[in-house]
Amino acid sequence: MGVSVSASAAVVAAGLFIALTTGYPAAANGFDRVAEGTADSHERALDRHHTAITVQTATFNASGNGALTLTVVNDGADALVVDDLTLLADNAFVDVAADPAWTSVEGLEATGLVLPGETLTMSVPDDAVTADLAGATRVTVATGTGVRAVAEVSG
Amino acid sequence: MASVSVSHLVLFIASLVIAAGVVGTVTTGVDRVSAAVEDGSLEATEQLRTDVTVISDPAAGVYDPGAGTDGNVTLLVKNVGSQRLAPTGAGLDVVFDGQYVPPSAMTGTVVSVDGAAVWGPGDVLRLTIDLDRIEGVDALATPSDHRVRIVVNGDEETFPFRVEVP
Numbered sequence: 001m002g003v004s005v006s007a008s009a010a011v012v013a014a015g016l017f018i019a020l021t022t023g024y025p026a027a028a029n030g031f032d033r034v035a036e037g038t039a040d041s042h043e044r045a046l047d048r049h050h051t052a053i054t055v056q057t058a059t060f061n062a063s064g065n066g067a068l069t070l071t072v073v074n075d076g077a078d079a080l081v082v083d084d085l086t087l088l089a090d091n092a093f094v095d096v097a098a099d100p101a102w103t104s105v106e107g108l109e110a111t112g113l114v115l116p117g118e119t120l121t122m123s124v125p126d127d128a129v130t131a132d133l134a135g136a137t138r139v140t141v142a143t144g145t146g147v148r149a150v151a152e153v154s155g
Numbered sequence: 156m157a158s159v160s161v162s163h164l165v166l167f168i169a170s171l172v173i174a175a176g177v178v179g180t181v182t183t184g185v186d187r188v189s190a191a192v193e194d195g196s197l198e199a200t201e202q203l204r205t206d207v208t209v210i211s212d213p214a215a216g217v218y219d220p221g222a223g224t225d226g227n228v229t230l231l232v233k234n235v236g237s238q239r240l241a242p243t244g245a246g247l248d249v250v251f252d253g254q255y256v257p258p259s260a261m262t263g264t265v266v267s268v269d270g271a272a273v274w275g276p277g278d279v280l281r282l283t284i285d286l287d288r289i290e291g292v293d294a295l296a297t298p299s300d301h302r303v304r305i306v307v308n309g310d311e312e313t314f315p316f317r318v319e320v321p
Contacts, residue, residue, distance in 0.1 A: 003167060004166050004167040005170065007167065007170065007171055008173065008174035009174075011171060011178060012174050015174075015179075015181055015182055016178070018178075018182055019181050019182045022185055022186060022189055023185045023188065023189050026188075026189035026192050026193050027189070027192055029193070029196070030193060030195065033196045033197065034196050034200060034203070036200070037202075037203030038203055040203065040204060040237055041204070041206075044235070044236065044237075084277055086210060086231075086233060086267070086279055088210065088211065088215070088231060090215040090216055091212065091215045091216055091217050091229060093231060093266040093281065095267065138214060138215045140211070140215070142210040142233055144235065145235055146208035146210065146235035148210055150215075
């Protein structure tokens, strides 16, 4: 009788051990995944809170160059990456990243960062993009975190 | 004496059979729960990593009355999360003024990258909603207020806009 109990207990113990070795990795990996996703989500929310921009001026052909020129001030606490910015003229996408010469930060063309307090100047020639910049009345600048600023085009 | 040994043997075999049955049931159950936990965590992660925002200017003319009979509404949607999404906008659930927009009534194109295979983080999708193909929606009156609701992986965005008098 004692042998029966011991043998069946051993079988159950072995089975539980096998079940645990299957279940634990799945649970641990799942928990890790969700924890990483939550941290990622919180990080993005924090970045968004630290981001603020203002379109100070938006003009077309002000200096007779046939270009849409914007000055954008980084009012936030985080640095902005120029390539992450999105420019819309009315409701048309303008690929600002197509030519690095179209953007400059505080007069410097060789940088892709707009530090807090700095001013980014975008100057996009109308004939170099498919969007109709000459007829645009409003522009929108969106950061990589989705923070937007809009302005009316003058000139 | 022999009968005692036989009965012990029967009990021994029976206990092993029962133990094996219990183990089989438990391991099958644990396997099912593990698979469910795996699926659940993948889905939860997708939801946490998905974040899109409509960056179109509501005052910049998102409605084009000249397209087709009832016109088109074009929205530019930026992927501000870390999840890669379908470059055609497949997987987006869109509701226009309370009417479900079927996939056949909308087209999506990633405009920030030429020939994009995915709608990646930072990329902009141009979503065009063909009002001709939405039941119960006619050409938009001027002036009138409208709402577009976009849901992707549980992330919800509402974009209100007004059609101005030209």
